[in-house]
Amino acid sequence: MKEISIFIFILLLTLGCKHQDDNKVTIATAANMQFVMKEITTSFTKKTRIPCDVVISSSGKITAQIREGAPYDIFISADTKYPEALYTSGFTTKAPEIYAYGKLVLWSASEDIKPTIEVLTDHKISYIAIANPKTAPYGEATISVLKHVGIYDRVIDKLVYGESISQTNQFIISGAAEIGFTAKSVVLSPQMKGKGNWVAIDGGSYMPIAQGAVVVKKDSVTEAALKFYEFLFSHESKEILENFGYLVTIK
Numbered sequence: 001m002k003e004i005s006i007f008i009f010i011l012l013l014t015l016g017c018k019h020q021d022d023n024k025v026t027i028a029t030a031a032n033m034q035f036v037m038k039e040i041t042t043s044f045t046k047k048t049r050i051p052c053d054v055v056i057s058s059s060g061k062i063t064a065q066i067r068e069g070a071p072y073d074i075f076i077s078a079d080t081k082y083p084e085a086l087y088t089s090g091f092t093t094k095a096p097e098i099y100a101y102g103k104l105v106l107w108s109a110s111e112d113i114k115p116t117i118e119v120l121t122d123h124k125i126s127y128i129a130i131a132n133p134k135t136a137p138y139g140e141a142t143i144s145v146l147k148h149v150g151i152y153d154r155v156i157d158k159l160v161y162g163e164s165i166s167q168t169n170q171f172i173i174s175g176a177a178e179i180g181f182t183a184k185s186v187v188l189s190p191q192m193k194g195k196g197n198w199v200a201i202d203g204g205s206y207m208p209i210a211q212g213a214v215v216v217k218k219d220s221v222t223e224a225a226l227k228f229y230e231f232l233f234s235h236e237s238k239e240i241l242e243n244f245g246y247l248v249t250i251k
Helices: 002-022 031-048 059-067 081-088 137-148 152-158 165-174 223-232 235-243
Strands: 025-030 052-057 074-076 097-102 104-108 128-131 159-162 179-183 197-200 209-215
Touching: 025 031, 025 059, 025 223, 031 052, 031 165, 031 223, 031 235, 052 059, 059 074, 059 081, 074 081, 074 223, 081 209, 097 235, 104 137, 128 137, 128 165, 137 152, 137 165, 137 179, 137 209, 152 159, 159 165, 165 179, 209 223, 223 235
Parallel strands: 025 052, 025 074, 128 159, 128 179
Antiparallel strands: 074 209, 097 209, 104 179, 104 197
């Protein structure tokens, strides 16, 4: 009888833990969304009482992790290429949908440096921080900008690569790089607003950064995950994205 009671207790505990897991959303998000995602998940949890765990990395690294079986419910990318590749390979429930368009800025933490494209070739600039173009869409967009304005070959030896926008920001804030390219959402965030100087990059010098999201395919996709995905495209979420400098379509 004692053994049966212990078995029932363990079974109920296991089912209880599973229920808790089913009522939680694990979101893997590109680093450019780090600050805005905090506000979106806070609003979502306040509205639904569903808690969220957020994992931050580059879109390329998250894609590799999902292919290796990482237990993510939602993937919020900095582009559509990576989630589209996952969809084509059967790792998502459907094709990615664009939730916002990101913008690129040139940013310096130094009050003595006025960010301009022209200053990048100046001798006083030794290091230019950018996200790794092989794994981070914002890094890829940066390379496009440098080639578009015709200075890529002149500054290539100054480039220092962050694994993601998050590490790129650290290079800029710490002064390890005098200047760097990052997402507009970063410099508009409460955590970074007012630090240093920044200037928006001409949108005509790089392809629009269309950012897509997908629900990761699992044996059983939870209702909580589907609720968050729906919320991401809601009017409330889009207003938050717009406040962080993203281009969205608000009906």
